[in-house]
Amino acid sequence: MPPDTRAKPPNVGERYIFQPADGVGHGESHKGSPLTAEMTALDLAPGTEVLVYEIEEATGRPILDWTDSTGQDRMTSFDPDEFSGDFQPIP
Amino acid sequence: MPALSAGQIMQYSEQQALNAVFLKTQSPPVAATYLALSTTAVGALQSTELTMAGATINEYATASGYARQSYGPVAATAASPSVIYNTAQITWGPFTSAPGTCVWGIACTLASGTTANCIAAFLLASTRTPAIGDSLQAAAGTGAAGTGFICQV
Numbered sequence: 001m002p003p004d005t006r007a008k009p010p011n012v013g014e015r016y017i018f019q020p021a022d023g024v025g026h027g028e029s030h031k032g033s034p035l036t037a038e039m040t041a042l043d044l045a046p047g048t049e050v051l052v053y054e055i056e057e058a059t060g061r062p063i064l065d066w067t068d069s070t071g072q073d074r075m076t077s078f079d080p081d082e083f084s085g086d087f088q089p090i091p
Numbered sequence: 092m093p094a095l096s097a098g099q100i101m102q103y104s105e106q107q108a109l110n111a112v113f114l115k116t117q118s119p120p121v122a123a124t125y126l127a128l129s130t131t132a133v134g135a136l137q138s139t140e141l142t143m144a145g146a147t148i149n150e151y152a153t154a155s156g157y158a159r160q161s162y163g164p165v166a167a168t169a170a171s172p173s174v175i176y177n178t179a180q181i182t183w184g185p186f187t188s189a190p191g192t193c194v195w196g197i198a199c200t201l202a203s204g205t206t207a208n209c210i211a212a213f214l215l216a217s218t219r220t221p222a223i224g225d226s227l228q229a230a231a232g233t234g235a236a237g238t239g240f241i242c243q244v
Contacts, residue, residue: 025185026156026185026187027156027184027185027186027187027223027224027225027226028224030156030185030186030187030188030223030224031222031223031224035224035225039185039224039225039226042182042184042185042226042228043185043224043226044185053202054202054203056153056203056204057203057204058204058205059153059154061153061154063153063158063202063203064158068182072179072180072182073161073179074160074182075158075159075160075161075202076156076158076184076185077153077154077155077156077157077158077203078156079154079187
């Protein structure tokens with residue numbers, strides 16, 4: 001059995017790198033097709049570092065703080081299962 | 092109950108402001124504030140909603156990838172009327188499912204959860220309906236009416 005490389009459930013204050021298996025941005029992955037150039041610039045891109053800002057109490061969804069390609073500070077809610085597969089912890 | 096038909100401070104912050112300026116209580120400590128998005132129809136959002144649990148709040152669901160964003164306002168301007176507004180562009184998303192039509196921005200006290208207190212509501216100049224993969228962006232305020240999320244006492 002191959003080793004489980006999935007990220008553990010995150011804790012507030014931890015930092016991770018977005019490394020999705022499909023190699024495309026978060027929004028583009030969900031859409032299933034390329035985004036416009038404007039939306040691509042605002043998408044959560046592979047290689048982006050995120051900070052776990054908060055865990056939503058009612059759902060357990062991590063709220064991630066990150067900076068997009070235009071330099072804007074952003075917060076995005078993430079599905080916990082999806083998070084486990086798409087992020088790698090920063091030691 | 093008074094329904095909001097334009098942006099204004101809501102009951103929780105009306106009480107805080109009056110108690111502070113008439114020296115009845117200490118002002119609350121400095122803290123971050125956040126901007127939520129709401130699908131409530133114009134005229135249906137009640138200014139008496141104290142928290143984001145209110146029946147007329149109708150915030151976007153986090154299951155769509157949505158999360159509240161930092162409001163990041165300037166200090167209240169030295170002018171009369173004094174105003175406060177966001178200093179940077181604010182962007183929500185990317186959305187992983189269609190979150191519905193956004194009508195209002197609601198400033199509140201917490202990054203998530205329904206216990207957040209409502210501070211002020213801002214009616215969007217035009218509604219927006221982001222699709223899957225989209226991000227939704229608001230302009231930085233300048234202090235001029237109609238630009239950014241501006242609040243006036």
